[in-house]
Amino acid sequence: MSETLPADGLLGWSWLLIALPLAGAAVLLLGGRRTDRWGHLLGTATVAASFVLALLCTIQLAGQDGAPADVELFTFISTGELDVRAGLLFDPLSAVFALLITGVGSLIHVYSVGYMAHDPARRRFFAYLNLFVAAMLLLVLGNSFVALYVGWEGVGLASYLLIAFWYTRPAAATAAKKAFIMNRVGDVGLALAIFVMFAQLGTTSYAGVFGAVGTLAGGTVTALGLLLLLGACGKSGQFPLQAWLPDAMEGPTPVSALIHAATMVTAGVYLIARSAPIYDLTETARAVVLAIGALTLLIGAIAGCAYDDIKKVLAYSTVSQIGYMFLAVGLGPAGYVAGLAHLLAHGFFKAGLFLGAGSVMHAMNDQVDMRRFGGLWRKLPVTFVTFGLGYLALIGFPFLSGYFTKDAIIEAALDRDDVWGWVLGGVAVLGAGLTAFYMTRLMLMTFFGRARWEEGVHPHESPSVMTAPMVVLAIGSVGAGALLVSVFPLSGWLEPVFGEPEEAAHVVAPAVVGLVVTAVMLLGVLAAWLFVGRREVPVTAPVRVSPVTRAARHALYADAVNESLFMRPGQWLTRALVWVDNRGVDGAVNGLAATFGGSSSRLGRAQTGFVRSYALGILGGAVLVAGALLAVTAG
């Protein structure tokens, strides 16, 4: 990491990035109904202002050659060895994330103005959305693991509030709880990692930890890596904590687009990329990251093939794509940039796809079952075109963004030049085929074929306040990849963070990789056409299906595994603990309380209200004091 400069100029004001949306959230939450009329505009304006500021800060950062800027905010406690400071770090990595969060965030705020127009609680929605943006910016801008943790919990809270936004629906309330609890499992890992850092290194700042991590024992570094990974898995919906993410689609669709596709769920990737100096030292932890990424990308892709709920398919696609990113960052220095490029491209096209799905649902009276769609391309032309571009970008159609960023990951995997490189590369290529299959299936079922609409549904194109963000995101989906790989190379921009990119000796020529991946992708599209496009889509899902399909429909039984491995034993444990608590702990606590209460009343009797007894007490005390002093000298 290059030398950190004290922040001056605009960078000194980068705390405003967080403060603006936070102030927006505060005004909307505290202002009450008074702010109903203009609350959504304020919410959108604060995020847009943050975006402009982020852009200006990034330009200044580019002007100083990407040298990170440290923004000292305030000192919480600084006494002796304990030194807890709050500060921000604006470096190329956090700049990239700040731009993604505020940029996509602004677009989705705009979209939500239309999407939530008829919701009576629209102000609350924008307040939570602003809260999320502020917390997410703190997560990526903080200069220590503690600041990251505060943001981490903040986005968890905002995610919980937004999944349960329609809290009167039992499914939404349950999904929110599920998301919150499964995230807790991961958060324990992150918290423990921070404790370990503090215990072993006495600091939690990035500079302090990364500077001293080399002095730790190998086992400790591996433990740190694995604990951080646990946290990352929870937040990013990676195996074995992936089951909450599809359920989180119960929230409003803009939330799915912003939080559960573009930004929050990629926080795990950010955490691993940010902790690169730790992972560079531990081959073991990186191997686990690789395994989890590869496994999750397959699980997500397989489950995505079987669902009929348009948002769940997209959600499993997100799980699978984040698997790609984990795979990339697990590769170490060779993969960080590839993973982050994919993250950015994915932020564009997946947010666009979700907004498109929201537009479709908007047209279909909030229907999400794709078996009830069909033939929509005539009715929703803008949605169709923008969604189609996002689709092509996702499946890696040549020269759209997914093509560049996904191929880069596959190349980096193959460049390991060992058996595992081939295995991982193979998995990634297979995943690309599956992605093409389930996304083509989604396209065919939604936009093509015969209209299978329910009675009384009259699809109509969404208002321009919703389509405009979709158009912008579609343009991003098309161009982001090329932009990040060739025009404005991300590897050069991130050089101050990850060091100079090595000129890797390619095992397989990039052109060959591109051809193979494209061929596999076309195979997937063809298969989808053969299985779905050619035939009539039944309105209800067929029951008699192969075991493979059944397993895929149950997301490879992830919930069943969770229930039998964690929930049931957890319930037993809880019951046992309640028993112990009632019998043992309560007895002890009540006994203790009774002892204190009793001694309190007994002692209280000395408080007679008579001056004479008080004076006697003072005299007695004086005798004791004098006696004690003399005794010390005598003794």
Added chain:
Amino acid sequence: MFDAPDLSFTALAPLLFIFGAACVGVLVESFWPRDSRHPVQLAVALVGALGALVSTLLLAGRGEVTADGALAVDGAGLFLQATIAGLGALAILLFAERALDPARSAFVASVAVPAGSPRDRELLTSPQVQTEVYPLATFAIGGMMLFVTSNDLLVMFVALEVLSLPLYLISGMARRRRLLSQEAAVKYFLLGAFASAFFLYGLALVYGATGSVRLSDIRAASLAEGTDVLMLLGLALLIVGLLFKASVAPFHTWTPDVYEGAPTPVTAFMAACTKVAAFGAILRVLYVAFGAAEWTWRPLIYGVAIVSMVVGSVLALTQTDLKRMLAYSSIAHAGFLLTGVLGLGADGEGSGLAATMFYLLVYGLTTIGAFAVLTLVRDGDGEAGHLSQWAGLAARSPLVAAVMTLFLLALAGIPLTSGFTGKFAVFRAAVEEGAWPLVLVAVLASAVAAFFYLRVIVLMYFSAPAGGADGERGPTVGVPGLPTTVVLAITATATLALGIVPGSVLDLAEQAARFVG
């Protein structure tokens, strides 16, 4: 013939300011027409206190002994003087609140009218107020400021009396429950006189042993000749007198009765400012005069701290009156403060002095705030101090309940409030000086104490409102006038700010932590 002592008027400016204001107050009382006297007295007292505060701040960084060695104007003295002046100004603002009570003031219209007489009932709602409270309080503030800078046991004794006598008087001036108030005043006076006698006798014995009342001479004598029985007896009696003022158990017995009976603004004043003054004097006597004999008194303070923390925390558990509960809490806090006093160490180089001063500041701010909230909740008979009357308060007055919650959390020492920072600082100082068993007891006592603070919060938020069910009216929450609002705003902001960003004030305390003399 006497030679006039050399006086550094600059260093004396804070004292001159406050005592000058007090004298002007007496003149105003004599010559200003009665009808418009209240605002004038308030203005004079506030100018005095704030002027003293500003002049201490301007003097920051000085360290000199002046007035022929009688006064030590040093960093610690100035920090404590500023604390006393600031807290005193806040308390005087509370004195001036006239919007809350239909009776127009917390203070009696005329002390001379016998309690309960027909004339007394007539005067209950009179706008007239015994405005002598302002010069009296100003004198008390002056006495406290003198107390923490006196470098001479005799001056210290004079200061003790100057601060105590006005307090005895204004404790008895409550407008409602006058007999209770007068009883409190008499108790306070009798016991205070008793304790002063101890101090004076101790002074005499120390003079007998060392031949001087000057703190530096006493130190020199104890270094040269060691400690003999006479000197130790004198020290013991001095400590008794000081611990009484600081309401440290077992010399605390007056505290609950006096806190309960005195008008609440006066209670706030005593709880905050007297505590600062008493601990300032304790620190000075123990470390400047008897620092060389630290090994003799250390076990004693150790024991007294434990007794005070335990007695205060445990007795507060069963209190049903909020003022009494806060009184016992102040006894427990005196114990916590003594852990900080022990954190100075034999050479006086430990961080205990800065920690104790910081603790005094944050405790004073929080306490004044908490008592200010107490004045807001009222029933037909004045303040509604019984715990049961606070049940369900949050439903009716969320803001008042939230502010009270903040103060209670700070008193309990929960992180992100100033109380945590203060406790952390004194405990750390004590641990650094090896007093970890004491800190262990202190942490356990804090846990016990947390119970009764949190009980009030639980009561406010999770209980059915008082008096709602059987038709009788529960207490009302008054809308405070400007003075109380200002006090609540300042104290609540400070309580929160010193919990989140205490750095600069901690640094200030650290820089100020110097004794000369």
